Amino acid sequence: xxxRIGIDVGGTFTDVTGFDExxxxxxxxxxxxxxxxxxxxxxxxxxxxxxxxxxxxxxxLILHGSTAALNTLLEDKGVRLxxxxxxxxxxxxxxxxxxxxxxxxxxxxxxxxxxxTRDLIFEARGRLxxxxxxxxPLNREDVERATRALVAKGVESIxxxxxxxxxxxxxxxxxxxxxxxxxxEVYVSLSCDVNPEWREYERxxxxxxxxxxxxxxxxxxxxxxxxxxxxxxACRTLMMKSDGGAASAGMLTxxxxxxxxxxxxxxVIGARYLGDVKKIENLITFDTGGTSSDMAxxxxxxxxxxxxxxxxxxxxxATVDIDTIGAGGGSIASIELGHVLKVGPRSAGAxxxxxxxxxxxxxxxxxxALVVLGHLGSKSLLAGAMALAAGKAxxxxxxxxxxxxxxxAEEAAWGILTVLATNCVSAMRTIxxxxxxxxxEFTLVPFGGMGPTVAGMIAxxxxxxxxxxxxxxxxxxxxxxxxxxxxxxxxxxxxxSLDTTxxxxxxxxxxxxxxxxxxxxxxxGFPRDRIRALxxxxxxxxxxxxxxNVPADAIRDAGDLKALAERFHDAHLRxxxxxxxxxxIEIVNYKVTGVGVIPKAALKRAPLSAxxxxxxxxxxxAWFGEAxxxxxxxxxxxxxxxxxxxxxxxxxxxxxxxxxxxxxxxxVVDEYLNLEIAVGGAS
Numbered sequence: 020x021x022x023r024i025g026i027d028v029g030g031t032f033t034d035v036t037g038f039d040e041x042x043x044x045x046x047x048x049x050x051x052x053x054x055x056x057x058x059x060x061x062x063x064x065x066x067x068x069x070x071x072x073x074x075x076x077x078x079x080l081i082l083h084g085s086t087a088a089l090n091t092l093l094e095d096k097g098v099r100l101x102x103x104x105x106x107x108x109x110x111x112x113x114x115x116x117x118x119x120x121x122x123x124x125x126x127x128x129x130x131x132x133x134x135x136t137r138d139l140i141f142e143a144r145g146r147l148x149x150x151x152x153x154x155x156p157l158n159r160e161d162v163e164r165a166t167r168a169l170v171a172k173g174v175e176s177i178x179x180x181x182x183x184x185x186x187x188x189x190x191x192x193x194x195x196x197x198x199x200x201x202x203x204e205v206y207v208s209l210s211c212d213v214n215p216e217w218r219e220y221e222r223x224x225x226x227x228x229x230x231x232x233x234x235x236x237x238x239x240x241x242x243x244x245x246x247x248x249x250x251x252x253a254c255r256t257l258m259m260k261s262d263g264g265a266a267s268a269g270m271l272t273x274x275x276x277x278x279x280x281x282x283x284x285x286x287v288i289g290a291r292y293l294g295d296v297k298k299i300e301n302l303i304t305f306d307t308g309g310t311s312s313d314m315a316x317x318x319x320x321x322x323x324x325x326x327x328x329x330x331x332x333x334x335x336x337a338t339v340d341i342d343t344i345g346a347g348g349g350s351i352a353s354i355e356l357g358h359v360l361k362v363g364p365r366s367a368g369a370x371x372x373x374x375x376x377x378x379x380x381x382x383x384x385x386x387x388a389l390v391v392l393g394h395l396g397s398k399s400l401l402a403g404a405m406a407l408a409a410g411k412a413x414x415x416x417x418x419x420x421x422x423x424x425x426x427x428a429e430e431a432a433w434g435i436l437t438v439l440a441t442n443c444v445s446a447m448r449t450i451x452x453x454x455x456x457x458x459x460e461f462t463l464v465p466f467g468g469m470g471p472t473v474a475g476m477i478a479x480x481x482x483x484x485x486x487x488x489x490x491x492x493x494x495x496x497x498x499x500x501x502x503x504x505x506x507x508x509x510x511x512x513x514x515x516s517l518d519t520t521x522x523x524x525x526x527x528x529x530x531x532x533x534x535x536x537x538x539x540x541x542x543x544g545f546p547r548d549r550i551r552a553l554x555x556x557x558x559x560x561x562x563x564x565x566x567x568n569v570p571a572d573a574i575r576d577a578g579d580l581k582a583l584a585e586r587f588h589d590a591h592l593r594x595x596x597x598x599x600x601x602x603x604i605e606i607v608n609y610k611v612t613g614v615g616v617i618p619k620a621a622l623k624r625a626p627l628s629a630x631x632x633x634x635x636x637x638x639x640x641a642w643f644g645e646a647x648x649x650x651x652x653x654x655x656x657x658x659x660x661x662x663x664x665x666x667x668x669x670x671x672x673x674x675x676x677x678x679x680x681x682x683x684x685x686x687v688v689d690e691y692l693n694l695e696i697a698v699g700g701a702s
């Protein structure tokens with residue numbers, strides 16, 4: 020037996036999926052209550068259950084998605100840290116950028132949040148030129164003096180960010196050795212490891228953030244690895260990264276900032292794999308759980324971004340481009356500013372949770388609204404293992420929404436669902452229409468506990484014509500971890516003008532970086548035949564301030580350079596709506612991602628039966644807006660065979676989620692047991 024385990028830690032539930040590599044099928048799907056206050060306690064329970072079920076030799080690989088790094092930033096639970104920077108550049112971190120983003124017209128827009136204070140920032144003499152040449156050797160005494168002063172001030176971590184270290188890391192490496200020789204217990208964060216790219220402020224802020232979360236996240240990663248090894252001696256433990264790949268604890272303890280978006284990315288990777296199997300190119304993922312909704316557009320491969328902001332902390336790290344809003348099953352509905360209905364971003368979370376959970380919650384949530392509407396029954400959650408208190412849901416909705424707005428409970432519940440769906444549609448328009456993508460050309464893939472429940476309304480509003488609901492959508496992100504690969508990225512900033520360089524020079528840079536990326540994965544135990552290298556170039560028109568990432572192939576001759584330029588023109592047109600084919604083009608950043616390929620959990624295929632019919636297990640009185648009350652048939656998804664067809668309104672229940680078909684929508688079960696929903700009325 021060789022069981023591969025995917026574990027997705029959410030705000031309300033932790034999902035666990037097990038794949039038997041020998042039998043080639045999913046053998047375990049389970050949900051646990053999350054414990055944000057002590058995530059290791061939850062992992063202790065999960066691994067203990069796995070040990071009892073499969074034995075110490077049964078589990079071969081655990082892939083884990085965690086919010087440890089994200090929560091450390093969000094909750095300000097990092098460590099006291101210091102910063103050592105180049106002489107004369109002490110104020111780079113505090114000055115920051117003038118860019119205000121969405122607050123451009125806000126005179127009182129808050130500045131980015133600093134994670135250390137000016138008295139903990141020291142300078143060291145020593146200077147590199149813009150091409151990495153040593154102009155002044157590093158002054159070791161300055162580094163020694165700064166280290167001793169910072170240790171005396173009680174820091175647990177020291178960040179080092181020297182000018183132009185992205186072209187030559189020698190001074191930072193030397194400083195790191197000095198710090199460790201004086202204070203071996205102090206965590207060291209070097210910008211040449213965290214973000215070896217230009218733009219001094221972003222590089223400094225990312226290195227400081229890495230130092231801030233480094234000790235607690237490293238303890239969690241190493242503690243998890245130790246826990247797994249104690250129960251499964253031959254098991255390997257990997258953590259999901261923000262870029263959709265995975266890495267070992269040893270690789271990530273130096274750069275835990277790469278796991279900040281570890282939680283949401285697995286579902287995107289799983290959706291891409293599912294789309295490839297189904298030969299569907301354009302996807303929109305919609306992951307809705309108890310606290311938030313995560314959305315991503317996939318016009319083929321996932322889109323990536325290199326900068327994110329977490330609780331006013333700017334970070335430069337590669338991540339799948341995911342948009343997140345506070346909209347989930349636990350989103351609290353309230354009446355504000357007189358008679359305005361607001362849903363989220365406040366959430367009831369796991370404790371006390373929605374009122375219908377009967378754990379002490381009294382405020383109405385989306386889950387309570389769905390109970391009132393009849394979309395969720397008293398035994399809908401976890402196949403009846405978690406009974407819902409319908410009476411408490413009705414009381415919460417009537418007391419806090421229906422009575423203040425002078426409407427019926429059903430009208431109030433429909434309003435809660437509509438407001439939340441509108442918030443989601445608005446976010447989806449931002450990542451599609453505003454970027455030049457037509458939602459009508461995309462398939463919506465909803466997952467998470469609540470994604471399939473509300474997807475029917477969202478797809479109709481957005482104009483999406485097809486919804487693809489995977490098997491066990493509530494645990495889909497955990498399944499997505501089973502189809503991910505190990506990724507290790509290398510980056511190099513080197514300004515290269517395409518009209519003056521040679522194909523040989525560009526190829527030499529990429530090839531050297533590939534060798535380093537491959538070496539990283541060979542050190543992780545991957546055989547060479549399971550290692551691939553992906554190239555990309557950060558490119559711009561000369562004089563621009565920011566770059567566009569463009570996939571790159573081997574550069575053998577002038578024709579390949581010209582093809583790279585054409586791809587940049589097309590990417591610029593897609594991003595900004597125009598291109599300037601007469602302008603000179605520069606490569607700013609070279610990027611190579613080493614991919615260690617892990618064998619995937621294959622989807623089992625069953626023959627289609629054109630006349631497959633399934634009888635509903637019951638009929639439920641449900642509310643659908645203008646249609647009012649209807650008698651909707653309720654099906655068990657486990658009873659649905661490939662080829663079965665359903666007509667809405669209808670409700671399909673399974674262990675991890677509930678799928679709602681609205682009036683005018685129809686569905687068919689495909690050969691992989693996915694549910695394909697045709698959205699009637701979508702324009």
